[in-house]
Amino acid sequence: MAQDGIRLVNVFTHQGQGGNPCPIVIDAAALQDEDMRAIAARYGHESGFVRPPSGTDSDFTFRFWVPRHEMEMCGHATIGALWCLATAGRLDAEQMRIETRSGPVTGYVENRSSENPSVEISQPVGKVVDLPREQEDDVLATLRISRDDLLGLPIQNAVTSRVKTLIPMKSVAHLQALTTDMALTEKCCESIASTGLYPYAVADRAERRFEARQFPKSSGYPEDAATGIAAAALAFGLLKNDLVPRDSGRITILQGRAMNALSEIRVRIGFADGRPVGCLLGGEVMPADDHAA
Template structure:
C-alpha cells in the first residue's frame, strides 16, 4: 500500500498554501502510477526515491496530471518537511537529485516539529520579450499596455521559464481572467511554462503579489509557485525593484483562489554578482491516505 501525505506548502499565517501530495517511499512506484496519483488529486505531486549513488541523499520526482516535471519547488519543500517531521533526516542539509539538476535543501531541525525549509535554485536569467511576444501575452490575458507598469514583460528562468508581467496594482492583478487553452497556446508561442503577472505591494518592505497561470498542468491556476517566485526575484533585481542584497523577498500568491500563500526568496551574491537564490516557506500537514 502506498502512503500518500497531503500537504499545504507555502502557507501564510498557518493557512492557504498549495496542496501537494507527497510519497516519501516511492521506490516501488512506476512513472504511470506516480502520474495516476497526481491525476487523482489534481495537484503537482512529489515522490521521494533512494539515491542511486554519488553525492545525493535522495532522488525526487514530480508529476502533474498531464506529465512529469523536471522540478517543483513546493513539492520539494513539502517532501523535506515530511521527512523532517517523521524523523527521517540525519542532517539539516540535504542533497537532492532532480531532473533539472541537483538541489540542496536546508531544514531547520532545531524546530523539527515544524521546520522552515529552504531550497537552492541557480542564478536566474531574465530576457525582455519582443514586441510580438508581448502582444501575444497581452491578448491572452485581455490586457492593454496601459494596465502595466512602465517595465518590460520578461521571460525569466531558474529551473523553468516563467513570463513576468508587471501589473499596475494588486487589484488589477487579482481581477485578471485566464483560460487554459489560451494560456497554453501563448506559452507555447513564447517559450514559457507559465504566465506570472505580479504587482508591487510594498517596495520598501520587498513585498509583492503574483499569480501563476500554468502552461499545461491540467488546472488553470496555482496557489503558490516557488520556481516562478525565484524567477520573479531575478526579474525584480534586473528591474531595480529590489536592492542587490540578500534580504528576504516576500511573494504572496493565490488570493483569488481563496488560498493566500507566502513564498520567501533570498538572492545570494558573491562580489556583488548574483550566484543563485533560496526559496522557502512553511508547510502544514492536511491528511494521510493509503492507496
C-alpha cells in the same frame, strides 16, 4: 497519513492558512511512472516522490508529476518532501543533496527533529530576458489586457529551473482582476517557450512584498495557489528591474489570493562580489487534513 503512503501537506502557507496542497510519497522506489501520474491525477495537484539516489553525489532523488505529465522541478513539492522526511525522522543532517531532472538542488532543514522544521532549497542564479514586442502582444491578448494595465516595465521570460513569463501589472487590483482561458494560456506559453504566465504587482516596495498569480502552461488546472520556482524567477526579475535592493534581504511573494488560498513564498538572493549567484527559496509547511482523494 492518507492511504497508500501518501501524505498531503500545504506548502507556503500564510498565517496558518492557504498554501499549495501537495501529495508527497517518501517511499516511492517501487512506483512506476504511471503510478506517480495517477496519484497526481487523483489529487489534482503537483505531487512529489522521494526515491533513492542514483549515485553517491546525492542523498535522494525527487520526482514531480502533475495530472498530465512529469515536471523537471517543483519548488513547493521539494520543500514539502523535505518537511515530510524531517517529520518522519528520515533526515540525518541539516543539509541534503537532492537529484532532480532539472539538476542538483541543496535542501537546508533547521529544527529537523521538531514537529515544524524550517526548510529552504537552493536555486541557481536566474536568467531574465525581455520579450520582443510581438511576443508581448501575444501575452497581452491572452490575458485580455493592454499596455495601459502594465507598470511600465517589460514583459520578461525568467528562469532558475523552469521558464516563467513575468508580467508587471500596474497594481494589485489590476492583478487580481485578471481572467484566463487554459487553452489560450497553453498556446501562448508554447509560442514564447514558457511553462507559465506569472503576472505580478508591487504590494509594498519598501518591505519587498509583491503579489503574483501563476497560470500554468499545461498542468491540467488553470491556476496555482503558490509556485516556488516562479517566485524564484520573479526575484531575479525584480532585481533586474531595480524593484529590490542588491542584497540578500528577504523578498516576500504573496500568491493565491484570487483562489481564496493566500500563500507566502520567501526568497533570498545570494551575492558574491556584488553579483547574484543564486537564491534560497522557502516558506511554511503544514499538514493538511487527512482524507482519501
